[in-house]
Amino acid sequence: MKCRNIKKKLLDYIDGILSPKDIELVEEHISKCDSCHHEMEILNNLSGFIHKTDYPPASIWENFLSDLHKRIDRESVISFVEEQKRRIYVSIGWAVAATSAVIFLMASILIEYKLDDIRVHQNSNINVSSKTDDEKYLSAEIVSKNTSGDKRGTDLKNLQNINEAIYIQPNYNYYSNVYESQNQSNLDNESELDASPLYEDPLEDYYNDNKDYYVSSSGSI
Amino acid sequence: MDDDLDLVERFQNGDKSAFDIIVNKYRDKIYDIVYSHIRNVEDSYDLSQDVFLKVFKSLGSFRKKSSFYTWLYSIAINVCIDHSRKKKRQPAVPIEDWMQLSESIDNINSGDGYSPLCAVELKELKHQLAWAIDQLPPKQKTVFILKRQQGLSLEEISNIMGRSVGTIKAHLFHATTKLTNLLKNYLQ
DSSP states (O other): OOHHHHHHHHHHHHHTOSOHHHHHHHHHHHHHOHHHHHHHHHHHHHHHTSOOOOOOOHHHHTTHHHHHHHHHHHHHHHHHHHHHHHHHHHHHHHHHHHHHHHHHHHHHHHHHHHHHHHHHHHHOOBOOSOOOHHHHHHHHHHHHHHHHTTOHHHHHHHHHHHTOOBOOOSSEETTTTEESOSOOOOTTOHHHHHHSGGGOOTTHHHHHHTHHHHSOTTSOO | OHHHHHHHHHHHTTOTHHHHHHHHHHHHHHHHHHHHHHOOHHHHHHHHHHHHHHHHHHGGGOOOSSOHHHHHHHHHHHHHHHHHHHHHTSOOOOHHHHHHHTGGGGOOOGGGOOOHHHHHHHHHHHHHHHHHHHHSOHHHHHHHIIIIISOOOHHHHHHHHTOOHHHHHHHHHHHHHHHHHHHTTTOO
16 A cells, blocks of 8 residues: 555554554554654654643632623623613614604605695786686686695685786686687687686685685785 | 533523533633643633633523534634634744743643653653644644544534534644644654
8 A cells, every 4th residue: 555545544543543454554554664654653742742731820710710700791781881872873863864754754845835836837827917806716716726636725825926817718627627629719708608617616605705815905816 | 411401401591500510511621722722821711711701692592403512612613713813913923932932831740750851852842842733724723633632533523613524634634744744853
């Protein structure tokens, strides 16, 4: 058997864990090979010198357990303090996040509110002059339905603040919110208006009752 | 080893005195392993306590998938490896300075039966040996210490280190080869 293979088995031979067959092979080889025999002696000496451990003085060694308990107690306090700090930081984090969310929400509402104003501006048809009060109320309601649904009171108040008259778009079916025709006829023909279902406004009484609210002191809408 | 699991169970059920029993039972073995790695009495004392501190913190969640002493030894090995990594950032200690640092090896009992001349040679050999072991890569060093000093079997070492028996054997072979090369002049 070659020296390389024998040297691989030398450790197990020294530890006494080789099979009987391998023990025989190793012993036969090292009896004839000086190099492997020498290697085995080195390994034997090596194993003999590594067992000594030096311990601390007895006075210190006997206190190992009590010292350990002191360290455990110290670590427990440190861990507790660290945990409290972590909880505080987490709470602050949540508070900041919640505050930011509220601010963002309020800003969004405010921006949306201002945008509604702008939409009212955009949807209003600028007009022209002489309208009856009824026509003005009706127009304002149409505009408000185009823009923001049921917020009639608010939108009407916006219109009041804008102080602009609004041109009626005829052929507007109030009840279905649909423009039945793209043509815009002249409003001078009051008979057409009288015949239109637009004037059969279920809320007409409401507006008439609250006319003072919708008309400013200057009489403009 | 069943006693160990009983102690673990007692600790997990709230009996802290079980931990004290574990410490007293394994204190010397853990110190041996740590000292073999770092060869310094004070550091070994502190690191041994580090090992048991980690054991105390983790014992509540020990799942008994491995034997207790395997788990304990693997903690000790990891503490030693972490210490070695921190130490690697420091400059390597030459053999001349090593003899001054390892003053604890100087305690040779005259009752050992050696002549004064042999005692000097032995002292120098021990210094050389400690230095040579310190030159080994961490895993080879660990395997060598667990096998040669602690007398553990290859299977036990493979369980502790989480490696196959073949890998452990290879580590041991390379470690021994390296040490014999370093110490040839002293071991003849």
